[in-house]
């Protein structure tokens with residue numbers, strides 16, 4: 001009856017592998033655990049193992065010394081076909097005497113086994129895995145080697161306890177162990193002197209693995225070697241891997257009496273185990289060995305702790321280091337553009353925005369996180385914080401680069417005309433007359449649309465008229481940087497002559513360096529005196545041709561449509577002289593004339609093409625708006641697909657409503673358009689935050705002159721009477737020097753109005769008010785536009801200030817601060833006290849201590865001290881807005897109802913130069 005290997009193994013309480021080995025040793029052919037073994041072979045194995053079992057039982061009750069004996073006996077019974085067994089063992093040679101894997105004293109023929117081996121083997125002689133020999137081992141040790149007479153992987157020496165890998169005086173050949181084995185074995189060589197793999201007992205040649213008394217460098221164990229070793233070394237002095245008993249060389253792992261440096265744990269003396277790994281075997285060890293082992297264990301623990309702390313220490317340092325590095329990595333140098341927000345700067349500097357704001361406060365700048373800082377402020381701030389700054393003006397996307405056209409590509413384009421003039425002089429009528437008297441038959445029947453501009457054709461040539469008459473719109477557009485007008489038509493009613501707004505218009509056109517054609521209108525009227533108009537015009541630098549000048553003046557009647565064509569011809573003539581040209585074959589660019597949000601069409605904008613040709617389908621950018629042009633309509637309401645230079649068209653397709661006066665341009669694609677508009681939005685934000693920056697002021701005039709920024713000081717003079725305007729103008733003109741020319745671009749009678757501010761803004765001028773005021777709205781506008789307003793009551797003061805500013809000596813020690821305004825509602829004559837004005841405080845507050853100024857129709861008629869301030873019958877120190885009060889002015893009684901009393905104080909001001 002046969003039995004399967006695994007069943008037999010189970011029965012014998014062995015592993016299948018072991019059973020297979022044993023069966024093979026018995027000559028039974030088995031391959032694996034499923035192989036069948038016949039009854040006879042199984043019995044043979046059973047018989048063989050019977051004795052061993054007895055021994056095993058017995059050995060469990062013995063101490064290690066006995067165990068050794070038992071194992072020897074077991075070895076005789078040949079559990080592993082090695083030692084004294086008669087079974088062949090692979091790789092064994094010589095006379096093995098030491099313990100080997102599971103076999104001691106085996107004598108049987110083994111494959112390659114020759115001679116009595118004494119070297120170390122895998123395992124020991126004790127009933128421990130891998131232990132054999134006479135090592136006097138007392139405790140379980142791994143890799144321990146006392147004074148082994150044979151080399152073993154790991155442990156060698158005088159083992160006292162059962163150890164893994166221990167080999168005492170083993171004599172049998174073992175795997176990896178070579179005691180005094182003399183027979184040729186694989187891996188083992190007892191007293192062999194030749195090179196061996198694995199153990200070599202007393203060999204002297206180079207060996208791999210163990211070497212008994214070898215002195216050469218060895219891998220693995222070396223008995224008395226003296227060289228450096230890896231692992232434990234018994235008495236060895238040579239280099240070894242694994243354990244070495246009394247080694248003196250540097251070793252890796254455990255070293256018995258070694259004196260050399262060791263990595264990992266080290267044990268003193270021979271036979272002290274490195275680690276108590278095999279707990280089962282601890283039971284068997286003697287008290288002495290136990291004590292020694294405990295000691296060793298404790299010591300090892302200590303060493304491990306030490307080692308751990310050493311390992312941790314640098315780790316901790318490594319963890320801390322990055323923190324330090326984070327601080328150190330704060331940039332020391334940054335590159336910024338011309339402006340940067342506090343937040344962005346903080347990010348660039350790797351600092352907190354709050355920190356920057358704090359520093360800014362220390363520098364006297366109150367800023368929010370989103371506030372844009374100019375490069376100068378940002379540089380000062382960063383320097384304060386130890387960071388150097390490089391300002392790199394990157395090419396801004398916000399500005400579409402101007403492409404210079406080749407002169408040969410340029411062709412004549414129609415002139416763009418703006419009609420200006422005084423109120424009611426007939427501007428609108430003239431524009432209508434021109435539009436309706438349009439001479440082209442081809443356009444007859446076309447419904448004229450008001451899209452902000454229109455074109456007329458005369459003698460085959462076109463003229464573009466901007467629909468919004470007046471210099472206000474013209475200047476407002478200029479203030480936005482758009483100068484679309486080529487020629488100004490100045491309408492002067494022949495029956496009225498040159499009026500204040502006529503003068504304004506002349507000055508605005510001159511400031512823009514736009515040629516003027518005078519249309520003397522209403523000549524149909526009986527009281528029309530065109531000659532007087534021509535006469536008056538000369539006073540403003542416009543001398544008509546017939547009087548030897550270069551100003552073209554055409555007498556017209558808008559109402560009767562007289563001389564309209566002649567006017568148009570004159571416009572063409574001037575245009576011809578100006579040689580107005582553009583390149584039609586390029587991407588279009590121009591200006592937004594008007595824009596609105598149409599309920600049906602969305603954002604619509606009338607644009608005037610200045611160069612190139614605009615096509616439906618083009619992607620256009622207008623200010624901060626962009627989009628693909630869906631449709632275009634001309635001034636006659638016709639759908640068009642193209643619009644060349646000087647042609648006004650209404651376009652649809654923009655993302656939002658752009659502002660009038662903003663430039664527009666066609667770009668390559670929507671992506672670029674999007675980039676440009678987002679850059680412009682950013683720029684706009686910056687500009688908004690910089691709005692308060694004064695363009696030119698008397699305070700910084702000297703600096704700007706010095707820096708060469710200003711070569712011309714533009715001044716607008718507003719005075720109570722024309723005589724004062726003239727007097728101031730002449731005096732200021734005389735201040736011109738080689739470095740800077742004083743240029744009074746406009747002078748007029750009356751209060752400072754929005755047009756003055758717009759002109760000043762567009763022309764970078766300052767405004768001098770002589771005996772006139774600007775209302776609070778105008779002041780706010782001036783502040784917004786960055787226009788410097790100056791008020792004087794003495795011409796000499798005004799002259800002196802400008803002079804001082806030009807020479808860098810301006811000393812505005814006192815600055816006037818308007819405290820409040822009161823409107824005179826009633827005037828009382830009080831005996832002895834004089835005239836008292838019953839007022840309503842309309843703005844701010846009136847202080848008793850303040851100075852007071854009497855303004856009538858925007859003109860300052862008196863300035864003096866306040867004599868009394870009363871609420872009902874009580875004297876008070878101040879009266880707030882919306883309260884009534886009585887004001888008496890020192891030595892002044894000419895107060896009238898409707899006058900404005902302005903309370904002001906003079907505050908000392910530090911010079912800013």
Ligand SMILES: Nc1nc2c(ncn2[C@@H]2O[C@H](COP(=O)(O)OP(=O)(O)OP(=O)(O)O)[C@@H](O)[C@H]2O)c(=O)[nH]1
Nearest residue numbers: 422423424425426427428429521522557558559560
């Ligand atoms: N007799 C006569 N009257 C004219 C002539 N041109 C305009 N008018 C009249 O003058 C008045 C003012 O004309 P507008 O065209 O409104 O003048 P404006 O300059 O546009 O006026 P504002 O829009 O207020 O600035 C109207 O009543 C017109 O009829 C003209 O050539 N002859």
